[in-house]
Amino acid sequence: MKAQKRLGILTSGGDCPGLNTVIRSVVSHATLSYGWEVWGIPYATTGLLEQKAIPLAMHGLDLHGIDPLLCIGGTILGSINKGDTLAHVDEILAGYQALELDALIGIGGDGSLGILNQLQSQGNWQFIAIPKTIDNDVALTERMVGFDTAVNTIVDALNRLTFTAASHDRVMIVEVMGRTAGHLALHAGIAGGADVILIPEIPYSIPEICQHLAELRDRNWRRFAIIVVAEGAHIPLDSSCNPSCEKPACGITQYIADEIKRCSTYPIDVRVSVLGHIQRGGIPSASDRLVATAFGKAAVDLVAAGQSGLMVAWHNGRVMPVSLGRVLAKSPLPVDPNGFLVETARCMGIYVGKK
Numbered sequence: 001m002k003a004q005k006r007l008g009i010l011t012s013g014g015d016c017p018g019l020n021t022v023i024r025s026v027v028s029h030a031t032l033s034y035g036w037e038v039w040g041i042p043y044a045t046t047g048l049l050e051q052k053a054i055p056l057a058m059h060g061l062d063l064h065g066i067d068p069l070l071c072i073g074g075t076i077l078g079s080i081n082k083g084d085t086l087a088h089v090d091e092i093l094a095g096y097q098a099l100e101l102d103a104l105i106g107i108g109g110d111g112s113l114g115i116l117n118q119l120q121s122q123g124n125w126q127f128i129a130i131p132k133t134i135d136n137d138v139a140l141t142e143r144m145v146g147f148d149t150a151v152n153t154i155v156d157a158l159n160r161l162t163f164t165a166a167s168h169d170r171v172m173i174v175e176v177m178g179r180t181a182g183h184l185a186l187h188a189g190i191a192g193g194a195d196v197i198l199i200p201e202i203p204y205s206i207p208e209i210c211q212h213l214a215e216l217r218d219r220n221w222r223r224f225a226i227i228v229v230a231e232g233a234h235i236p237l238d239s240s241c242n243p244s245c246e247k248p249a250c251g252i253t254q255y256i257a258d259e260i261k262r263c264s265t266y267p268i269d270v271r272v273s274v275l276g277h278i279q280r281g282g283i284p285s286a287s288d289r290l291v292a293t294a295f296g297k298a299a300v301d302l303v304a305a306g307q308s309g310l311m312v313a314w315h316n317g318r319v320m321p322v323s324l325g326r327v328l329a330k331s332p333l334p335v336d337p338n339g340f341l342v343e344t345a346r347c348m349g350i351y352v353g354k355k
């Protein structure tokens with residue numbers, strides 16, 4: 001017979017800065033306020049399947065009194081980002097039982113939270129979700145762990161690229177992550193001073209981009225430009241590529257670069273940078289640490305209140321619970337093409353695609 005409540009915690013899906021900050025928050029609050037045991041499940045559902053768990057105690061998180069988990073990126077628990085988990089449902093449910101968990105907190109994006117939601121309903125777990133993703137596409141929450149740091153990382157890259165672009169009169173085309181959504185590209189593009197932002201939610205035209213670049217050059221004496229492309233951007237409306245080819249073999253960003261060179265009425269020097277997983281690394285920003293800490297604390301309180309099937313969400317400056325089922329029904333959340341950020345970008349003279 002266990003004397004204490006045993007809380008499990010896992011991180012699932014692509015990593016991002018701030019996951020360790022959530023773990024720290026959960027361990028601190030569960031231990032200090034409720035006196036529970038917290039067990040870290042390594043590599044998400046793989047840990048459950050293999051019946052592995054690591055005890056997470058306050059003193060184990062300290063390094064001579066310094067708490068590194070507040071600020072180191074990635075996840076000390078490891079994570080998985082593959083979709084074959086549901087082929088092992090019975091073993092995972094058996095693992096949860098064998099580890100004698102009373103409740104589980106899962107930190108994930110919409111894909112991994114969908115899998116965990118299915119498992120929790122089949123296993124009748126007490127389960128609370130915490131949203132994280134650099135893609136910013138989990139519905140019903142205004143903030144999610146990892147996004148702010150990724151935006152800052154991209155803006156830092158855009159600052160650097162702007163100086164070298166200006167020195168050589170070049171057009172720099174920068175591909176950013178975001179999967180099927182354009183939040184990262186839109187936020188970082190506005191904050192980083194982009195001239196063109198191309199996102200999956202808004203169709204765009206290569207001749208219009210070329211005209212925009214020519215106007216910058218002729219009217220504003222701007223001989224360089226920064227173009228931010230979301231990795232999920234579709235081929236342009238006026239593509240020379242076969243309309244059935246949704247993804248050009250060279251990749252969407254190189255394709256756009258080639259099309260701009262082909263279509264421009266004056267010689268144009270173009271370079272492509274794909275930021276890739278740099279966007280997922282680094283130490284979490286102050287804002288992500290704050291959100292991660294508040295989410296971890298709120299998730300523990302929901303477990304204490306006997307709640308399940310809920311996700312902690314940021315709403316109007318507060319953390320509140322929302323139904324995980326409702327969140328998943330509306331995720332992944334795209335950029336609103338008529339939203340205030342797209343309008344703001346256009347008012348700054350940024351080309352964001354067709355109106």
Ligand code: F6P
Nearest residue numbers: 014081133134135177178179280
């Ligand atoms: O969902 C986060 C994300 O970084 C996406 O923006 C990107 O498309 C994907 O994960 C990359 O996944 P992986 O790390 O498996 O290559």
